[in-house]
Amino acid sequence: MNSTSLSKTKIAILAAFIYTAVMGFGMFYMKTFKGIFYGTPDMMNVFWFVMIIVNIINVFFVIRYFSWQEVGFRKLNTRQLLWFIPSLSVLIAMWVVFLSALASASLNAAQWQLLALVGFTTFLVGLGEETMYRGIVLSAFLTTNRVLWAMLVSSIAFSLLHSVNVFGGSAPLEMLVQLVFTFLFGFLFAPLMIKFNNIWPLIIFHWLWDFVLFAANLVDASNVSLLSYINTPVAIVVGTILWIRIHKEQHGVVKPSSMIS
Template identity: 70%
Template structure:
């Protein structure tokens, strides 16, 4: 008999998120201490893709066993609500324009192009895995408590705490708080966007393209890397302002967010 089935959905989600974070921490430790690769270096992708592949397979287990794909956000997209996403998408486009402009001025080796391909695959796994866990499993599990803002807060905090393990990958201890704040704000915006859009796929695509351009821009040169990073900072006020507006708007669990949830996930 499945002992976890007797637990509430929030408890299962907390367990799933804890294991996700623990595996990431072990992967970071191995990458830094055994392979000598520091977090943020494009070369980390050559190691981390297998960790992320395993985490995505683990997500498939959690979703298929305890939640269901519609229940965690694979539903009909509410296209009209994409306007809320437009400011952040504009920043992302600007980041890519800066990156591609820099890329056009340099000549990359075959090994560097191969690293681009690996980074593309790895960051895709990041986008799918982290969105499935935090805007999918965690957010929707806590929506069953009928406390929508609590669910969004837990989702954002859980996503932020995931990045604390980056310290094992070589991120300076004093730099961790800043990273936690930035990732919390990222989750602060994406949690209500998930409820507005009613579909998790746009978040996955955005997350993937955002991480990819940040991780590969160092291959193009320090100037391009710095410029991409500066443009990315423009999203911080957007996350705060748009996030606050959405949090004020969403006062209860949207019916469409739970309409396709199996009865077994209701508390």
């Protein structure tokens, strides 16, 4: 692309705005016309279609203004995956609790079908949100050569996306708490994207994280949600270390351990 740095950042802001607006409309439609509230597995009966739309939006912006390699579909820096171990440990614990509850649950055919739909929809969520916020937005702002600023914008934009959950029935206070948690999620994932040099680990983690949280409601595994809060201090500690390291790498204090492109 021959786009200037400024135009790419504006394009990324526009893309994120459209993505958020479509999600907001989907939430509003789901609650107002279908009587389905955010956070329930039943929302997947409506939201799979919304996620297809936003992923199509991503494809348009990537092909038209960026490239798949530019937004993170490139060679993985496997050595940097060690940074993922703390969060993966939390995710594994969540899955152990969920699978234990699933093994003792008696799901009917409709519930198994809903479980499959949860899996499909949450994959689209992981693919869509990571491509937009750790792909399009982050890569666009990295062209300004202000890496910490790029990571901050990516984290804030990802957090603000979840403000539309209020249209899906989330209480305002609940939504504000979610903004904090999703900002911390982005606070960790933005530097991980730079370290990994590849977006797939983030997509897969995001998918498995969202799936187990939603699917836990089908098998009455409430402890899954409680375990997820452990990742908050993990995100703060690991994220802070990564932000400091990346800042030092940019100023030549330490040798860069991954390519920023």
